[in-house]
Amino acid sequence: MAKSKIDQANDIAVERMMSARPILTGIATARDVIPNMEDNLLLHAGPPVEWEQMSGPMQGAVIGGLIFEGLVDNETDAVSMVEAGEVKFAPCHEHSSVGPMAGVTTASMKVYEVTNTTHGNVAYSNLNEGYGKVLRYGAFSDDVITKLRWMNDVLAPVLSEALVKSENGIDVRQLLSESLHMGDEGHNRNKAGSILYTAKLAPMVTKLAIDSDIASEALQFLADNALSVLNPVMAACKSMADAAHGVDGSTLMTIMARNGTELGIRISGLGDKWFTGPVGQPDGLYFPGFTAEDASGDIGDSTITETVGIGGFAMASAPAIVAFVSGTPQDAINATMEMYEITVSEHSHFTIPALNFRGTPVGVDIRKVVELGITPRINTGIAHRDAGVGQVGAGLVRPPMNVFEDALVSYAEHYGLV
Amino acid sequence: MTKVTGEIRSGAYFDSVVLMQLQKGMLELDGVLDAGVMMGTQANKDVLEQSGLLPNSCRIAVAEDLIIAVKADSVSQASAALKHVDVLLNKRKTITDDQEFRPRSLDMAVRTLPNSQWVIVSVPGRYAAGVAREALGFDKNVFLYSDNVSVEDEVSLKTLAADKGLLVMGPDCGTAVIDGVGLGFANQSQSGSVGIVAASGTGLQALTVTIDNLGSGITHAIGTGGRDLNQQVGGITSRQALDVLNRDTNTKVIILTSKPISSRSAMELMQVLHALEKPVVVNFLGYAPPAYQIDNVFFASTLREAAELAIELCDKLDFSTNIKSDSQKKFASSQRYIRGLFSGGTLAYETLLVLRAFTTGIYSNIPIDESYKLDDHASSHKHTIIDMGEDEFTIGRLHPMIDSDLRLRRFQQEAADPETAVILLDVVLGYGSHSNPAAELAPIISEAKSLARRSGRYLEVVVLVIGTANDPQDVVAQTNILRKAGAHIETNADEAAIYVGNIISGLNTTSKASLRPVVLDSSGQSLAAINVGLESFYESLIRQGAEAIHVDWQPPAQGKDNLMDLLAKMKS
Numbered sequence: 001m002a003k004s005k006i007d008q009a010n011d012i013a014v015e016r017m018m019s020a021r022p023i024l025t026g027i028a029t030a031r032d033v034i035p036n037m038e039d040n041l042l043l044h045a046g047p048p049v050e051w052e053q054m055s056g057p058m059q060g061a062v063i064g065g066l067i068f069e070g071l072v073d074n075e076t077d078a079v080s081m082v083e084a085g086e087v088k089f090a091p092c093h094e095h096s097s098v099g100p101m102a103g104v105t106t107a108s109m110k111v112y113e114v115t116n117t118t119h120g121n122v123a124y125s126n127l128n129e130g131y132g133k134v135l136r137y138g139a140f141s142d143d144v145i146t147k148l149r150w151m152n153d154v155l156a157p158v159l160s161e162a163l164v165k166s167e168n169g170i171d172v173r174q175l176l177s178e179s180l181h182m183g184d185e186g187h188n189r190n191k192a193g194s195i196l197y198t199a200k201l202a203p204m205v206t207k208l209a210i211d212s213d214i215a216s217e218a219l220q221f222l223a224d225n226a227l228s229v230l231n232p233v234m235a236a237c238k239s240m241a242d243a244a245h246g247v248d249g250s251t252l253m254t255i256m257a258r259n260g261t262e263l264g265i266r267i268s269g270l271g272d273k274w275f276t277g278p279v280g281q282p283d284g285l286y287f288p289g290f291t292a293e294d295a296s297g298d299i300g301d302s303t304i305t306e307t308v309g310i311g312g313f314a315m316a317s318a319p320a321i322v323a324f325v326s327g328t329p330q331d332a333i334n335a336t337m338e339m340y341e342i343t344v345s346e347h348s349h350f351t352i353p354a355l356n357f358r359g360t361p362v363g364v365d366i367r368k369v370v371e372l373g374i375t376p377r378i379n380t381g382i383a384h385r386d387a388g389v390g391q392v393g394a395g396l397v398r399p400p401m402n403v404f405e406d407a408l409v410s411y412a413e414h415y416g417l418v
Numbered sequence: 419m420t421k422v423t424g425e426i427r428s429g430a431y432f433d434s435v436v437l438m439q440l441q442k443g444m445l446e447l448d449g450v451l452d453a454g455v456m457m458g459t460q461a462n463k464d465v466l467e468q469s470g471l472l473p474n475s476c477r478i479a480v481a482e483d484l485i486i487a488v489k490a491d492s493v494s495q496a497s498a499a500l501k502h503v504d505v506l507l508n509k510r511k512t513i514t515d516d517q518e519f520r521p522r523s524l525d526m527a528v529r530t531l532p533n534s535q536w537v538i539v540s541v542p543g544r545y546a547a548g549v550a551r552e553a554l555g556f557d558k559n560v561f562l563y564s565d566n567v568s569v570e571d572e573v574s575l576k577t578l579a580a581d582k583g584l585l586v587m588g589p590d591c592g593t594a595v596i597d598g599v600g601l602g603f604a605n606q607s608q609s610g611s612v613g614i615v616a617a618s619g620t621g622l623q624a625l626t627v628t629i630d631n632l633g634s635g636i637t638h639a640i641g642t643g644g645r646d647l648n649q650q651v652g653g654i655t656s657r658q659a660l661d662v663l664n665r666d667t668n669t670k671v672i673i674l675t676s677k678p679i680s681s682r683s684a685m686e687l688m689q690v691l692h693a694l695e696k697p698v699v700v701n702f703l704g705y706a707p708p709a710y711q712i713d714n715v716f717f718a719s720t721l722r723e724a725a726e727l728a729i730e731l732c733d734k735l736d737f738s739t740n741i742k743s744d745s746q747k748k749f750a751s752s753q754r755y756i757r758g759l760f761s762g763g764t765l766a767y768e769t770l771l772v773l774r775a776f777t778t779g780i781y782s783n784i785p786i787d788e789s790y791k792l793d794d795h796a797s798s799h800k801h802t803i804i805d806m807g808e809d810e811f812t813i814g815r816l817h818p819m820i821d822s823d824l825r826l827r828r829f830q831q832e833a834a835d836p837e838t839a840v841i842l843l844d845v846v847l848g849y850g851s852h853s854n855p856a857a858e859l860a861p862i863i864s865e866a867k868s869l870a871r872r873s874g875r876y877l878e879v880v881v882l883v884i885g886t887a888n889d890p891q892d893v894v895a896q897t898n899i900l901r902k903a904g905a906h907i908e909t910n911a912d913e914a915a916i917y918v919g920n921i922i923s924g925l926n927t928t929s930k931a932s933l934r935p936v937v938l939d940s941s942g943q944s945l946a947a948i949n950v951g952l953e954s955f956y957e958s959l960i961r962q963g964a965e966a967i968h969v970d971w972q973p974p975a976q977g978k979d980n981l982m983d984l985l986a987k988m989k990s
Contacts, residue, residue, distance in 0.1 A: 002990060003988060003989050003990060006988055251988070330517070330518075333519065334518075334519040337519035337521075337526075338519065338522070340526060340529075341521065341522050341523050341525075341526050367985060367988055367989070368523075370975050370981055370985065371523075371974045371975055371985050372522050372523055372972070372974070373972050373974075373975070373976045374522060401976075405975075405978075405981060408981060408984055408985075409980075409981075409984065411988075412984045412987070412988070417984060417987045417988065418984070
């Protein structure tokens with residue numbers, strides 16, 4: 001593969017990534033919509049991982065998922081069920097899905113359906129539980145399960161109805177374009193996006209809810225959670241990234257995801273092969289009472305945002321959260337500038353006011369990563385190392401360099417360069 | 419008991435200024451007696467070893483490794499110092515925290531400063547050619563400070579640059595001044611009318627300083643790198659630089675300086691110089707100049723002399739070179755060569771020396787360059803200068819100054835050769851010489867000329883006459899006879915050679931692919947440069963008010979060879 005051929009393939013891939021138009025059209029049960037979903041299958045964040053290797057939050061989320069699913073009543077039974085080999089695990093990414101943090105998604109869970117109307121592919125993500133003790137951080141106590149059930153049985157139907165009745169669904173790309181101009185970067189900061197999302201749903205929710213109490217509860221739940229929109233955003237990003245996957249000869253990264261133990265990437269021109277390496281420890285700010293000692297290894301599929309050119313790549317849009325990386329607004333600009341070094345294009349829809357409306361850096365080229373020794377910047381929440389404690393901070397992390405080097409070597413072998 | 423300890427950091431790259439600051443910072447720590455922070459090249463390891471700063475653990479370091487070694491009063495103080503390295507490195511980072519983004523790639527730098535014309539490269543030699551090639555790919559001129567660049571890379575870079583109408587100054591180019599802005603090491607000098615081309619960094623600096631001290635100034639001072647005039651490189655950059663200055667309207671006089679170069683390179687270069695429209699002052703250290711002046715080319719033996727002469731020439735506004743071709747003379751297309759038939763060896767040799775300014779490849783029985791030794795002294799080949807006073811011609815006969823028989827026959831032989839354009843002869847008068855050489859020569863000259871005319875050729879005959887009015891033969895009378903026969907008369911060997919040289923260079927203008935012109939000041943835009951490597955070069959540019967951007971360069975693929983190879987394949 002000569003340079004011009006690779007460049008051409010990457011141009012096609014990034015163009016597909018940018019022209020994908022993700023529309024949130026509804027909410028459905030995972031079992032009914034996610035490809036090859038099974039009752040005893042648990043989807044999780046990141047690349048494939050076995051039970052023994054799972055981090056604390058991941059194991060906790062698995063236990064909670066089995067309890068939620070009604071397959072077991074308690075932790076002990078859950079562990080024996082897993083150890084008896086009665087539970088199958090697979091990455092969300094291998095089932096057109098993504099999930100934040102542990103990302104555990106089970107057959108009965110309600111999931112957002114986001115359709116890329118440009119290329120026709122669909123992506124899924126579970127519903128965001130808000131802050132505190134939540135499944136995605138590995139919590140599985142009764143109140144966690146109760147909340148999940150309320151979301152599945154009360155919230156999801158209302159939202160689903162609202163989405164179905166709203167004529168064209170919600171254009172998530174357009175929502176992101178707007179929220180990036182309101183101080184979000186789409187990964188760690190989704191405050192503006194969540195407000196926009198709530199505002200778009202509110203009229204229909206109030207109209208369609210069985211009673212005003214339910215309408216009020218649902219809207220309150222969305223409005224209280226500055227991450228409400230994160231999951232539909234992630235599904236939208238997944239639909240964009242999938243559109244760019246499978247372009248022959250392309251060196252673009254189309255997946256980057258972490259399971260708490262390993263980080264894995266996939267390359268557009270290298271099919272289903274994962275390239276994995278140990279996750280890093282995020283460098284950031286901790287909530288009172290917590291330190292870096294408490295942090296779990298980097299975890300979650302939310303790096304799908306960086307994969308398509310937002311999140312850490314759009315840091316210049318979100319000066320408000322530079323404190324997470326103990327920096328200054330100039331640092332936020334520099335963070336985005338650095339990502340232009342390893343990307344092949346500037347986004348035609350996501351722009352940054354502080355950079356004179358320059359498009360965000362999009363389309364990570366593994367050649368550039370390896371050559372310059374610059375890995376993608378990831379803005380991330382930090383999970384507690386123990387199951388169920390929850391989020392302990394937020395900050396910046398980078399993937400291990402070896403995944404890009406391995407991918408480059410594999411590319412060279414695949415395309416006969418060695 | 420003092421203790422030396424150290425560590426290796428693989429694939430870490432810092433510029434030497436940072437390392438020196440780091441070393442200094444470590445010396446200030448408690449109990450530290452000495453510290454060494456260097457990249458692990460053999461030369462650096464030797465330096466560390468001599469200072470007793472190379473612990474066994476660091477001997478395996480290679481060029482891409484950073485060695486940090488400390489000598490301290492105790493083990494604990496030494497290891498505390500090592501632990502402090504990161505603090506010192508980070509301290510530097512926090513000072514620059516609020517600075518503008520510094521690109522890591524040339525690509526990004528070019529996008530940030532698209533109007534830049536120059537890329538200044540001072541990365542380690544192993545990577546320098548790659549960066550320079552990338553810069554040329556972006557259509558930028560290159561100032562290549564790095565050394566340890568192979569001559570093969572130099573040739574390929576310069577050839578590529580010449581094709582694109584770009585300059586590569588270097589490798590190992592320490593200094594240049596473009597539009598008044600110094601690149602690399604340079605002195606602040608005023609602007610003026612002298613342009614400089616230098617294959618020597620300190621030579622260039624000394625010239626600019628001397629010219630400044632004398633109250634004058636320069637236009638551009640272009641460095642070429644020390645190897646540019648070597649046979650392998652063939653003076654690619656020097657030729658381009660001379661062409662730039664020749665076209666530059668502000669440059670009135672050009673100085674060319676170099677460390678010793680081969681006589682063949684000098685010879686080839688002389689023709690380039692001679693073809694320029696402006697006066698050129700040449701200072702080749704250790705090279706014997708053929709004359710003080712050959713047309714527009716002046717020779718100075720020291721830098722100061724070169725500077726003074728150049729300034730003096732700037733004031734000679736009416737300077738014009740000799741007429742280089744005479745359209746009156748109708749040479750046939752076959753006529754290209756000079757044939758010199760000398761009775762005096764020194765006169766022949768001086769002619770050879772001066773003619774170097776006009777042509778290469780003069781064959782002789784006494785050549786300057788042994789590869790132009792005449793195979794057969796009895797027959798000429800292309801340009802030929804023969805000393806007929808040499809042994810092979812005088813066996814069994816008198817010296818040609820007395821017995822001209824052999825020379826006259828040779829003259830007829832040369833005149834009959836359709837390739838001959840000019841015949842140059844010397845006639846040395848005085849006591850002991852032939853009593854009337856002109857009388858013997860004249861009929862043969864006129865006969866040869868009319869024979870040529872009848873065959874559609876024009877034969878130029880130049881006679882160098884050495885003699886005084888009081889000599890027995892009377893120089894005036896002899897000269898008149900020869901003139902009447904159609905000969906052109908000269909009385910000094912160098913002038914005769916210049917006269918002849920101009921004719922033959924006119925007849926041998928090889929249609930060499932003309933240089934693609936290099937444009938240094940595109941539409942009057944001031945200098946803007948991208949600096950890759952030593953940060954101090956960037957700071958100097960900023961201090962001079964030039965537009966500049968510094969690339970925070972790191973070795974590609976963290977210096978891993980296998981990955982660099984793969985990337986090279988994927989980038990070609």
